[in-house]
Amino acid sequence: MNVRRLIPTAAVAGAVALGLTALSACSSSDAAEGGGGDGKLNVVASFYPMQFLAEEIGGSHVSVTTLTKPGTEPHDLELSPRQIGGLSDADYILFLKGVQPAVDDAVAQAGVKNTVDAAGLTTLESHGSAVDGHDHGHDEGGEHGHDEGEGEEHGHEGEEEAGLDPHIWLDPVKYAEVAEGVGASLEKADPDHAADYRKNTDTLVGELNALDKAYETGLKNTSTKTFITTHSAFGYLAERYGLAQEGIAGIDPEAEPSPARIEEIHTVAEKSKATTVFFETLASDKTARTLAKDLGLETGVLDPLEGITDKSAGADYIEVMKSNLTALQKALGSK
Template identity: 70%
Template sequence: MNVRRLIPTAVLAGAVALGATALTACSGAGAAGSKDGKLGVTASFYPLQFVAEQIGKEHVKVDGLTKPGVEPHDLEITPKQTAQLGEADVVLYLKNLQPAVDKAVAQSGVKNVVDAATLTTLEAHGAEPGHGEEGHAHQEGDEHAGEHAGGHEGHDHGGSGTDPHVWLDPVKYAEIAKGVGAALEKADPDHAADYKKNTDELVGKLGALDTEFKDGLKNTASRTFITTHSAFGYLAERYGLDQEGIAGVDPESEPSPARMKDLQAVAKKDNVTTVFFETLASDKTAKTLATDTGLKTDVLDPLEGITDTSQGTDYFEVMRSNLKNLQKALGAK
């Protein structure tokens, strides 16, 4: 008679569960990291969540702190989210974009914390004329890029004085992707080869997107676009365009009458046809300016989050919609 067969199933299951608990306790990977044995990654908002998902694929479980439809700049974090953050294996965030996240990350005690701002070069875009730098670090051959590449309205998140919207430049986003890939390789060396392969694949796709933008915006009737949210300084700089922001950082703030008058003059001088608004904020200001100047309105998405109203289901689809809308507004030939 086989004695081993007499061990009750429940006892065996209990022993396995006990062993698994002990393993989790010893591994140092918190609850967020131990689900299905995957690497637990917490990303502060959509662009970093997307990169982690694209590079980690089946080896990671990615949680986003900013839920779809929430303006990332306004995010508040609950004590429960702060506790969950402390259980992640890897935390990805962009310092100075979301003050609540910066504070929670500092308190989390997580070992593998990646600040995307350190993976590329952040710049100050859009100081008022005479109060800072405008349009620098252009690629060679960008003869249009020198003027007001960031627009006039400032971005001062958390007092850093730099523009955080780097993901809207595919070249800079690729630099972030490489850094995130390296962080995942370090945190989970067993799957390093897969992370490397997936990173190369994503960087390749971003290179192709960069080429599409470059070719698609090479010849246009105008180089100037007006937007409610001054999020497109890096994109403008990369492709030699001139962003004019209506109201700076807060897409819902009311611009001054003087600013509206300035923009009417800019629209006339630079053959502007369209005022852009975004999906996560009100289009009231854009419509007011458009009505006063006889311009059209359209969407330019800063890709801070994907919702049912987004013009696409992921980063690449929405960026291609942005390109199409820019081409239409600028009169691409």
């Protein structure tokens, strides 16, 4: 476990409060640069999946900055005092609770009226934990989609304690639900441009629906349903398309797997006829390559899309998700 996660909550809250008190008037902070002075809605996004939504839906009416710079592993983000202070100058904040503890704390202290938690716009589920590394959420029957329950509230009080998986953006259907909610919230925050926000939301949702259909068709008939990955970020995707994710570690990409889990992966790989061990671009590939070598398997990249860099297999969310589909089709033996 990364030692930065062990900082006492009280100490973090104190640092956040201090940063906000001392720097709330700093309009030139890293988080808020470029907004406000040009008449655009000053939007702060927590990391890339939120940034993409804000930019695609906001279009020319928003100035979007992100708290997580390209190439930074978002789960362990540490905010600078300027970023913390600058949050209070935002017109609109879009984040995803449960991914970045430092952001969760800072947003709670910022007091911005138009603050949207994307986790509250869909239903979160449990797909295992960072302790045992297991994926418990896939549908062995391979049925496309799942019942989210009529009348079920989207609240996520205590989600981290309950072990709920925050990686909703890797399921195009859930991401489309979030996009709808973001669009509606932008209409409310900036009613003068509501028609444009609605139009942009409809366009994006259409693209996400097309992506969903591509995944459904492309992964319908495969030689195996099991894929092995270092980062258990693909539980929603696996459930949506009838696959089985086997994470070497858990939801934390930096967590070290136990010897027992490594042995378990060996057994699963043999029984499922898995062909590939996937790793990602923003975390070490050492464990994946070692395991693949031991098992005589291939390695490949399955991007959890937590950030776009020059190493990404695409320029934006849609392009990288299409690359992920191609990688999965090859690894699973798509027919």
